[in-house]
Ligand code: SF4
Ligand code: SF4
């Protein structure tokens with residue numbers, strides 16, 4: 001099983017140096033994970049490193065194809081609270 | 093000559109005319125260190141240049157005002173993408189620029205991400221440079237999270253200046269600015285993330301001060317989030333030994349795709365920014381001329397000569413740095429002689445202002461006036477109004493001419509053609525100049541002239557190529573003589589209180 005970087009990656013370079021398996025590399029469009037090399041960080045770290053530092057929601061998928069950082073998980077604002085949070089911020 | 097009136101803040105003359113004054117409270121050794129640093133000395137930025145190289149792409153935290161598609165927002169305007177260099181390429185570029193622009197005295201690493209989240213790349217660049225170009229000062233900027241872990245290493249490479257962006261010392265405030273950090277191989281979210289970040293920033297500040305490294309603190313003013321709190325930040329960092337505190341405006345436009353931009357968080361107005369800077373200035377030295385320069389900018393502050401030093405052009409240059417160093421030393425000596433002469437000159441201006449005041453002892457103090465200046469550097473008024481992308485703002489009073497800060501015209505646009513049509517740009521300029529009564533420039537077109545006057549800002553092109561402070565003092569004197577500086581109604585009350 002391997003993780004996957006999909007479209008939406010902003011090429012911020014954060015994940016690349018952290019990968020214990022050197023599975024991440026910059027490709028033509030954006031960074032990609034070499035599925036043959038990715039170990040899901042098993043035995044190295046408690047949490048997959050790439051998905052723990054990636055600043056963009058939804059662009060890293062786990063071995064089952066599920067986004068590790070779903071909408072709202074990185075902004076700290078779940079989708080259902082978005083409108084309220086926006087109103088609050090705009091009142092500043 | 094000796095009669096410059098002392099303002100309560102201890103600044104004896106114009107902020108720009110003499111960098112020493114605002115830093116008067118600092119020990120001589122530290123003043124000497126900042127004297128030629130264009131980012132720290134209000135005077136030096138007219139004469140010396142800095143450059144940044146973008147070698148460190150990754151970042152270990154998220155700030156709500158940053159879109160990580162672009163360069164670190166702590167160091168650049170949003171929407172800028174720098175060309176990423178390897179340490180070897182960066183060293184080559186620095187040597188080429190230093191040989192061609194002798195005024196370049198400072199090399200900084202400020203991104204495009206957090207330089208200390210990429211310690212190997214940053215430290216390798218510094219190691220090579222301190223060996224090959226000992227006449228270049230090195231500095232680095234950081235969000236502070238990884239700072240304590242690299243302080244020892246940094247000190248080995250003779251880093252003189254470190255800038256830490258500190259937006260808060262209270263985790264509850266921090267939680268509104270930083271959604272998460274990457275810490276000990278985990279992502280930490282919410283208040284706890286802010287707590288760790290603050291701890292590390294403060295620890296890093298203390299460690300650097302203990303080792304004699306100059307520390308500057310940057311803060312981003314976020315209305316409704318930290319504007320009151322920044323006064324506390326200013327107190328805390330000063331107590332710990334930071335030597336300058338620079339408050340920058342939040343830039344949050346939806347098109348930059350930052351969290352704040354998309355959510356509609358507003359940035360501060362020029363007045364809000366200035367009020368806060370004034371409030372913090374009572375507390376410690378403030379750096380007001382910061383232009384939030386690009387991480388890969390080359391040239392005098394506010395100007396960009398990066399296109400002259402692209403990688404392919406550098407490849408073809410053959411740099412004899414030993415020879416360059418001799419030339420550089422000569423240029424620096426000339427600049428110092430000019431600065432000394434200019435200081436002398438502006439000193440005389442202030443005496444005449446003071447004596448003018450003595451001549452009118454019964455009159456109440458004329459009110460101070462804000463004036464904006466279009467300049468490309470060198471300490472003189474030498475820019476066409478329409479070409480100015482930023483203005484230096486000074487406060488003239490009967491006592492002195494004081495540098496207040498730089499206002500960017502394109503603060504809210506990504507630059508160049510995307511600024512919209514000419515009229516919009518003029519409107520933006522007028523908005524940026526809010527509060528100023530006069531704008532001094534080398535030349536100005538007919539149309540902007542009329543619109544400026546309509547907005548209550550008097551354009552003035554009569555002092556082209558004159559030293560800034562001297563011209564401002566002259567204009568202030570004219571205003572006073574024409575009776576336009578009667579104190580406002582509120583003033584006498586404040587004076588008697
Ligand atoms: S999950 Fe771990 S091993 Fe796989 S790409 Fe990400 S960092 Fe590398
Ligand atoms: S951390 Fe995320 S956005 Fe950044 S390069 Fe890796 S996958 Fe792309």
Ligand code: SF4
Pocket residue numbers: 151152153154155157158159160163164165166167204205206235
């Ligand atoms: S530290 Fe700089 S690069 Fe990192 S998130 Fe903040 S502004 Fe962006």
